[in-house]
Amino acid sequence: MEAFFSILRYNSAMTTLIKNALVIPMTEREHYEKSDILIKDGKIERIGTIDGKADETIDASSMIALPSFVNAHTHLSMTLMRNYKDTCENLQDWLSEIFPIEDKLCDEDIYWSSLLGSAELIESGCTTFADMYFFAWNTVKAARKAGIRGIIGQTFMGDAEDAEHRIREYEPRLREEIGNDDMFRIDAAVHAIYTSTPDCYAKTAEWAASIGARMNTHIAETRKEVDDSIRKYGKSPVELLDSLGVFSTVPTYGAHCVHLSDNDIDILSSRSVSVVHNPSSNMKLASGAAPIMKMRKKGINIALGTDGASSNNNLSMMKEMNTAALLATLSEMTPSAARPYDILEMATINGARALGLEDRIGTIEPGKDADIVLINTDDVNMTPLNDPFSAVIFSSDRKNIDTVFCKGRKLLEKGNLLTIDKDEAIRKTNERWQDILRR
Ligand SMILES: [Zn+2]
Structure with a gap:
């Protein structure tokens, strides 16, 4: 049965025509148009008025089409x-x-919890994730089963010696699991400056650069992290990482960046460091509000x-977009602080840019992979x-996610998971x- 489905997945002749969608391509500020989208070979072939037959035609006349979320x-298996x-x-x-629980985890724990996490991503319109966790080859296996794409963090904590050990022990396992599958890439995921030493960062930045990876790390999440860093190193976490040459050695995306x-x-x-805003987590743990404006x-x-x-x-990007918009409004005390379109950019093309995938995903335009979400209005x-941008950010929720494609493959249909x-x-x-x- 598996073999049969994998043949379907890679059937390059397969065409899908999405008819009459309200397309928000994310290529031009606050632009949308009623249009058709033709998917072929897993890619977006054409956008416009398209007649003719396809293997599958979807009536999207009540749908908003957006690039699926990034x-x-x-930490998927959390x-x-x-x-x-x-x-x-x-x-x-x-x-x-949390740390004592993590010491007890094994391969099977990570696989099933990653699969559950993948289901939650797809159900909220997301098909790309950047992960940082342990036993990451199981996360690759689960995401592949789900049909989504993953930037998989080889996770580091401790010193340079520990980093060398992890590279030696875990990189081959991760590489073996990924193989030639271009839906996955390994990045260096160093937890944070309070769990990893300066020489760990220096070592892993060098390693990441040597394999064409990026650096994924938590930065300045709490006031305490910053105060401790200044006390210990005489520098803020950002100044410390910069002084270690991390940012100049390897493209970096930093999570949180609150203080x-x-x-x-x-x-x-x-x-050119990208910042990944995590408003729900920052509010929930009372870490603070990142100065995104x-x-x-x-x-x-x-x-x-x-x-x-x-x-x-939860892992719902729908909720996260809503939270990001509300937090920006409250922190800046003005509703125009972040317009709904700005938040949509963060969840699509900006995410793709942070991960170096902007040539493949993040917008709906010909030549890009068909990573598309249809939202039922x-x-x-x-x-x-009325305003489709406000509708997605402020009114919609997960139940409105109708159909999700990743690289042209349908993962969700009428709200039901297919993979x-x-x-x-x-x-x-x-x-x-x-x-x-x-x-
Ligand atoms: Zn995190």
Whole structure:
């Protein structure tokens, strides 16, 4: 059966015609048009008025078509720890509950929780994620089963010696699992400056540059992280990473970036570091509000991420976009602080840019991979539609996600997952979690 489906997946002659969608291509500010989209060979072949036959034709006359979302910072398999000990006072206290659990994890735990996480991504219109976690080859396996694309973090904590060990031990396993599959790439994912030494960052930046990877790391998430860094190194986390040559050695995307000085923002801007905004996690752990408006003014590319399901506590990019918009409004005390289109950019093309995938995904235009989400507007919470950008950011939720394509392959149809047995993923994840608690 598997073989049969994989033949279908790679059937290059397959064409899909999406008819009469309200297309938001994300190529031109606040532009949308009623249009058809032809998908061929997994790519967007044409946009416009298209007549003729395709292998499949979808009536999208009540749908908004957007590039499917990019979750630029998550820990997919942390779905395991959803709603677990999440009323801690702050990030450090919460991590002290999480780290002992992580010491007990095994391959099977990561596979099933990653599959569950993949289901949650697809159901919220997301087909690309950047991950940072352990035993990452299981996450590749699960994401491949789901049909989504992943930037897979080879995770580092500790010093340079530990980093060398992890590269030696885990890189071959990860490479073997990925093979020639261009839906996946390895990045260096160094946890943070409070769990990883300066020589770990220097070593992994060099390694990442040597294999064409990027650097994914948490930066300046809490006030405490910044205060400790200044006490220990005489530098802020951003200044420290810059002084180590990380930003000049390897393209970097930093998660959180909540507590930044003007100098930090200048450094991130001049080094072309992308920032991944995680508003739900930052609000939930009382970390603070990232100065995204200030960063935008300095030309910094800002993407969006859910962080893990244990600090959010979900992986819905629909919810994350809504939270990002509301937080920007409240922090700046003006509704025009971030327009709905700005938030959509963060969740699509900016995410693609942060991960170096902007030539392949992030917009709907001919030649790009057909990563497309169709959002149903024929529902109570979307009527009347009026402004489609506001409708997506402020009115819609996961139940409006009707159809999702990744590289032309349909992963969700009328809200139903096509590649994942959802009941099995739920049951297995529950079983794994109960087992972990007994270990
Ligand atoms: Zn994180």
